[in-house]
Amino acid sequence: MCGIVGYVGHDNAGPILINGLKRLEYRGYDSAGIAVWQTDDDIRVTREIGKVKNLAANVSPEEEDAGTGISHTRWATHGGVTELNAHPHRSWDKQIYLAHNGVIENYETLKSMLLSEGVTFYSETDSEVLANLIAFNLASQRGKVTTKSVQKAIRASLNLVEGTYGLAIMCASVPGTLFGARKGSPLILGVGKHEMMLASDASAIRARTSEVVYLDDNQLVTLTDERFTITTSDDSEVKPEISTLHWRDDEADLAGYEHYMLKEIYEQPSAVENAFRGRLDIEEGTSKFGGLNLTRQQIRQIDRILIVACGTAWHSGLVGEYLIEKYARIPVEVEYASEFRYRNTPMEKNTLVIVISQSGETIDTLEAQREARRKGYHVIGIINNVGSTIARENDGGIFQHSGPEIGVASTKAFTSQLTILSMLALYLGRTRDLSYTDGCEMLDAFKSLPGLVSQTLELAPAIEKIAKKFAHYDDFLFLGRLELFPVALEGALKLKEISYIHAEGYPSAEMKHGPIALISEKCPSLVLAPDDETLRKNLSSIQEVRARKGKVIVVTDSNEVPASLADELVIIPKAHPCIRPILMTIPLQLISYYIAVELGRDVDKPRNLAKSVTVE
Numbered sequence: 229m230c231g232i233v234g235y236v237g238h239d240n241a242g243p244i245l246i247n248g249l250k251r252l253e254y255r256g257y258d259s260a261g262i263a264v265w266q267t268d269d270d271i272r273v274t275r276e277i278g279k280v281k282n283l284a285a286n287v288s289p290e291e292e293d294a295g296t297g298i299s300h301t302r303w304a305t306h307g308g309v310t311e312l313n314a315h316p317h318r319s320w321d322k323q324i325y326l327a328h329n330g331v332i333e334n335y336e337t338l339k340s341m342l343l344s345e346g347v348t349f350y351s352e353t354d355s356e357v358l359a360n361l362i363a364f365n366l367a368s369q370r371g372k373v374t375t376k377s378v379q380k381a382i383r384a385s386l387n388l389v390e391g392t393y394g395l396a397i398m399c400a401s402v403p404g405t406l407f408g409a410r411k412g413s414p415l416i417l418g419v420g421k422h423e424m425m426l427a428s429d430a431s432a433i434r435a436r437t438s439e440v441v442y443l444d445d446n447q448l449v450t451l452t453d454e455r456f457t458i459t460t461s462d463d464s465e466v467k468p469e470i471s472t473l474h475w476r477d478d479e480a481d482l483a484g485y486e487h488y489m490l491k492e493i494y495e496q497p498s499a500v501e502n503a504f505r506g507r508l509d510i511e512e513g514t515s516k517f518g519g520l521n522l523t524r525q526q527i528r529q530i531d532r533i534l535i536v537a538c539g540t541a542w543h544s545g546l547v548g549e550y551l552i553e554k555y556a557r558i559p560v561e562v563e564y565a566s567e568f569r570y571r572n573t574p575m576e577k578n579t580l581v582i583v584i585s586q587s588g589e590t591i592d593t594l595e596a597q598r599e600a601r602r603k604g605y606h607v608i609g610i611i612n613n614v615g616s617t618i619a620r621e622n623d624g625g626i627f628q629h630s631g632p633e634i635g636v637a638s639t640k641a642f643t644s645q646l647t648i649l650s651m652l653a654l655y656l657g658r659t660r661d662l663s664y665t666d667g668c669e670m671l672d673a674f675k676s677l678p679g680l681v682s683q684t685l686e687l688a689p690a691i692e693k694i695a696k697k698f699a700h701y702d703d704f705l706f707l708g709r710l711e712l713f714p715v716a717l718e719g720a721l722k723l724k725e726i727s728y729i730h731a732e733g734y735p736s737a738e739m740k741h742g743p744i745a746l747i748s749e750k751c752p753s754l755v756l757a758p759d760d761e762t763l764r765k766n767l768s769s770i771q772e773v774r775a776r777k778g779k780v781i782v783v784t785d786s787n788e789v790p791a792s793l794a795d796e797l798v799i800i801p802k803a804h805p806c807i808r809p810i811l812m813t814i815p816l817q818l819i820s821y822y823i824a825v826e827l828g829r830d831v832d833k834p835r836n837l838a839k840s841v842t843v844e
């Protein structure tokens with residue numbers, strides 16, 4: 229959580245930093261701030277509660293002829309949402325200015341030590357402690373403050389810190405220089421022409437340069453407009469590897485849509501196509517993946533799969549469990565990454581671990597991956613963000629190529645993950661018992677998917693009307709069976725996240741084991757009723773809800789659901805079961821979106837949330 233941007237170069241830092249922060253706002257939007265050099269060699273700090281637009285309204289970047297600055301958008305951890313707790317933080321002696329993403333776990337001990345030395349504090353944050361610690365270590369050195377002495381003070385301070393950090397730092401005695409460091413929180417260096425940048429992710433940099441260096445944990449970077457050096461914890465210099473970003477800056481624009489979430493919902497035909505492009509092996513009736521880094525032999529030996537993820541990605545893992553077990557007959561378990569990390573899950577020798585993460589930066593998933601690799605398991609990732617830490621640290625993987633997902637509520641990343649998991653089920657199935665004919669049917673399904681997603685999106689106006697009717701309920705149940713149970717969970721999560729309506733997902737048949745007590749005219753249900761062997765059972769569940777005066781929205785691909793049985797009937801196109809969960813998801817995304825809009829919610833930046841969860 230939290231986004232940081234730093235700039236050193238010949239342009240005005242103000243507008244560059246504000247634009248960068250706007251791109252990173254998905255990481256947190258409790259407060260925002262910038263610290264920039266003024267012409268008079270003074271550093272000016274401006275901080276505002278709330279979104280970046282509040283900050284932008286209060287700085288006049290065009291007046292600031294500053295070529296160096298740092299900035300921050302906050303998701304509060306330590307200390308309330310106040311201007312004093314907003315970043316950048318300044319040391320008591322006005323030497324060190326710092327923007328921090330992460331958590332300093334031992335900040336209380338460090339603060340007591342600094343207080344006993346007479347250092348003063350103005351905020352409740354762990355980050356101010358770090359600013360003061362660096363300044364304290366700097367002041368303890370004799371002689372003139374130089375780039376070297378600042379580096380030394382930063383390194384000495386970081387050696388005392390327990391926790392995580394991505395940092396952008398300026399020192400008042402070393403103009404025209406920025407310092408950055410990371411451990412556990414992402415930090416990227418942008419290498420431009422006569423300018424350099426630091427940022428939590430590439431989206432904040434892309435408008436200025438496509439050349440980036442992904443920094444590793446424990447590295448300290450020092451940058452001026454013309455050069456940068458990276459050192460490791462033993463102070464040896466690292467030869468940087470410069471990567472090129474392949475997506476365009478305008479991919480992160482709204483392109484005329486009112487919200488990123490809606491834009492991303494409508495990007496799903498191409499997101500699913502990007503997920504399967506180049507991965508269908510028509511001749512062999514299977515799919516293919518270039519980056520798993522496993523031999524055919526090793527793939528045949530997999531006797532168990534463990535999927536680890538959080539939130540929406542965990543839901544896609546659950547759908548993956550059903551699909552892989554159905555088509556490949558390999559036992560699959562799905563764990564929350566945060567749970568996996570702290571329990572000693574018994575695992576078979578030939579377990580393949582799959583981590584799923586849109587951002588590739590979720591700390592729980594990253595640490596779960598590290599734990600699994602430490603134990604010697606081969607870990608592959610299904611990741612959207614190519615340069616992310618999870619993607620760089622795993623043993624192999626499958627990139628989603630969905631393009632940037634900005635809306636906090638994940639949409640296109642989820643359906644892209646489902647597409648990949650379904651193709652993986654096909655691939656693993658074809659190394660075992662799945663027939664060529666069955667494989668070809670699945671390939672046909674993938675090829676038809678973008679068209680079917682587009683057809684399903686045509687239901688949007690009808691779903692908007694339904695949403696308006698249902699926007700004022702306080703509780704919802706989402707019901708589905710088999711691979712549509714996790715889709716029901718995902719539908720409930722979407723509604724909770726962006727509309728703040730309480731919603732729960734259940735396997736349809738579980739309803740009568742408890743949740744049925746909630747049913748009344750005040751608690752509607754959304755039932756996923758596919759045209760398969762469970763249809764009759766689902767129709768019975770609907771009857772049971774209706775008998776208790778519950779309103780029902782039915783989403784189905786069957787023509788056999790009597791209109792009289794549902795208060796609202798949404799009929800989606802028929803499809804092969806391996807892609808049906810994808811199509812069933814779309815009406816759920818749309819209904820949540822339109823309910824949130826009807827309630828006037830901030831759809832792309834719902835309260836209390838951040839897109840990328842980089843604290844435990």
Ligand code: M6R
Nearest residue numbers: 539540541585586587590637638
């Ligand atoms: O970036 P990741 O896929 O690792 O993120 C995992 C969750 O934090 C994420 O899916 C979250 O649940 C979304 N807000 C869901 O819409």
